Amino acid sequence: MRDSNREWYFVERPEGEPDLDCFELRESEVPEPDPGDVLVRVRYLSVDPYMxxxxxDVESYAEPWDVGDTLEGGVVGEVVESESERYDEGDFVTGNGAWADYCVLDADDTAPVDPDVGGLPAYLGVLGMPGRTAYFGLLDVGEPKPGDTVVVSGAAGAVGxxxxxxxxxxxxxxxxxAGSDEKTDWLTEDLGFDAAINYKDVDDYRAALDDAAPGGVDVYFDNVGGPITDAVFTELNVDARVAVCGQIAHYNDEGVPTGPRKLPQLIAPRAKVQGLLVGDYATRFGQASEQLGEWVxxxxxHHRESIVDGLENAPDAFLGLFAGDNIGKQVVKVSE
Structure with a gap:
């Protein structure tokens, strides 16, 4: 174990796109677990757009950070001290913890990890929150049927x-x-997508979609918003289903963006649009984890992680999400 603990703190609210001034790395003592807790040496931590x-400083489904708070998110790591009957030293667990070398987790709010299934980083991606989001968002909200055409924005990301x-x-x-030829090639050559569109290489999203989905769109899984979503809405088939999971194109907007009014485009196809929060399915997480684990x-x-090495580089990994740096799940490797 290290003699001290490094932790990232949130020190400045951003206006528009965040930058490194929002973060500060501080040294502290390694925390001690209380009864029912485990002290975890973080191996990998997750950075996600929802952060x-x-x-x-507004109310939302995820509680806002106060200036001065420790940054936190999904972590996977090794138990180095246990005050819980659920875990022994050396066990691997995943839960929600600090961006730090070590963090204390309530054992009741963690899940065990099998490093032989997918590898440790997978428990922050395909076998973690993003995988469950994809599972419930597509199957429960999108309700795909054989023969449907499913369109996914942000398709090379952890969820898409x-x-x-x-x-x-x-x-x-x-x-x-997706946003590069490398990403679209990965989608079609490795993941089995029937077609992929590099949105940075086309001027007319609607025309590109006509070529890739000539029969229209039955299910749209939206991670992005913006002009891609505007184009997809014009191609919705009768009884289409739209799952709104994320809007990363707008996360740094300071005002409410305006654009084509979409609601009239839902009338003729009688399309259904539904927002998605994976926490609503918490009682069924076991079902999703079991099925995702079997498929892996x-x-x-298949899954892929973009790994940034070093806790000191966690803010860079987070900021890279908005530049589209990652392919698959973006994680930070904290320790060996």
């Missing part, structure tokens, strides 16, 4: 890449939007 919302593969497993035609173990579900 941008926690930087705003899993959505597309589950759609393929359900007999759907899958089209993804059998090779039916």
């Amino acid at each position: 941008r919302g926690r930087m705003r 890449s899993v959505v597309g593969q589950i759609a393929s497993l359900n007999g759907c035609r899958v089209v993804g939007f 173990a059998t090779g039916e579900l």
Whole structure:
């Protein structure tokens, strides 16, 4: 164990896109677990787009950070001291903890990890919150049927890449939007997407979508918003379903963006649009984890992590999400 603990703190609310001035790395003592807790040496921590919302001083589904708070998110690590009967030293667990070398977790709010299934970083991606978001968002909200055309924005990200593969497993035609040729090649050559559109290389999203999905769109899984969503709404089929999971194109906006009014485009197709919060499915997390684990173990579900090395680089990894640096799940490697 280290003699001290490094922790990242939130020290300044951003205006528009965050920068490194929002973060400060401090040294502290290694914390001690209370009864029922475990002290975890963090191996990997997660950075996620939703964290941008926690930087705003407004009420939302995720409690906002106060200036001076320790930054926190999903972590996976090794128990180095246990005050719980659930875990022994050396066990691997995942839960919600600090951006730090060591963090204390309530054992009741953690889940065990099997490093032989997918590897440790997978428990922050395909076998963690993003995978469950994809599972419930597509199957419960999108309700895909064999033969449907499913379109995914942010398709090369942690959630979108899993959505597309589950759609393929359900007999759907899958089209993804992503931001580079490397990403679109990964979608079609490795993940089994039927078509992929590099939105940075096309001027007319609607025309590109007509080519990739000539039969229209039955399910749209939206991680991005913005002009991509504007284009998809014009291609919705009768009884289409839209799952709104994220709007990363707008997370740094200071005002409410305006654009084409979409509601009239829902009338003729009688389309359903539903927002998605994975926490609503907490009582069924076990179901999703079991199925996702089986698909990973059998090779039916592929995953990829973009790994930034070093706790000191965690803010850079977070900021890189808004530049589209990651392919698959963005994680930070904290320790060996």
